[in-house]
Amino acid sequence: MLTAKFKKQSLLVGSRIRSLRKDRDLTQADLASRIGIQQSDLCRMENGEYKVSLETLFRILSVFEMNIAEFFHEDLTGAIKDRDTEILRQFHRLGPRSQEEILDFMMFKLQLEDKLGTGKKSN
């Protein structure tokens, strides 16, 4: 399991719900009726505009019968890895001055690798 410190933004929860719904071939109307909210409200929830109760949120989890690994599936197979998240977390703990120094250092390292031809190919 991912560490408790790895916290995602709320908007991603909405978009993840949309993606899971589509994976299961559920329309917004289907899911809305199963969790007891209106379709327009589910749509607003997926867009991060509608706030739900804990009860509704848990009902959504229950409808999907999912586990956390499944919820994270995209991230685990995608570009973001635990180490990246940890780096980002630590970066946000720094003050603005230190953050600028880190960015400068990264630029320096990128330019150096570019010069030496040792860096990764960019997409």
Add this chain to the structure above:
Amino acid sequence: MEVDPLLNYSDLTAEGNILVRRGDFRRAIDNFERAKRLAEEMQDHALLIKTLCNLSTARLAAGDIREAEKGLREILLKTRDPQTIFVTSSNLASALRRQGRLDRALLYAKRALRACDQIDNYAWKATCHNLIGNIYMNMTYLDDAVAEYRFALALSEKGGLGTSYPVDYIKENLGYCLLLKKRYRQGIAIILEALQVALKNGNTRCIGECYQDLSFAYMQIKEYVRAREHGEKALQIASEQEYKDILKNCYYLLGEINLLMGDETKSDFYFDRLQEFYPHLPVLKDFLRTFDVSSIINLKNPV
């Protein structure tokens, strides 16, 4: 010495209303049940209707939604009395709101508002606008909700209600709505005002909600020690008074706050308590440990 049943009825009803305002809903229900029996014995139909309305109000507050709803539509269909129309309509609106049937709830709330026009009672009018505000807040139409709460407060002031009921609830709702709009400092200031009023009025339910809201607010602005203190106070009240909704919210808040403070043992403790309410959902605890849901939830959404 035999007690006059009408006097006894009046005493029970008056005390019941005070108990509702103080958040002691179970005792209020008991009072109104006894008043109902007296009204039946006296065969006074008008008193019986009033008692059924009072009973419905207390049951709603206690969370017995289905019971609270029973018979209200029949009363509403038969009556022409504006006060009865107001109480039955607003109670139906509250019951429907608690079931998440917000469009229907809004319809009945507006029916209650129309009945209010014929009644010279600022407290009732303010209550009605507060109810409409709650429905809008549940729909996440936050600007509309804020406008309704502000209008309710203006009516309270115009009616000279001072700090009496329902001003504590209106301020608390307004404050929480501002929190949802991320206007944290302003929201906190209004909730603190509401808390003072609720403490003065002895409104236990409102006090509990204020502490819960403050816990959420301080969590959002990363003042975790304060957030935890207020959460623990809310939890204590919710446990003592059996306010199940506040209890669940507090388990979530305290789980989250302790997690953010790095105390995973305490966090686990509270998330485990919350998990006990949802045995069919074993992923709940891991989900909350993994996702930040604080900005997509509304602690006052009943379903």
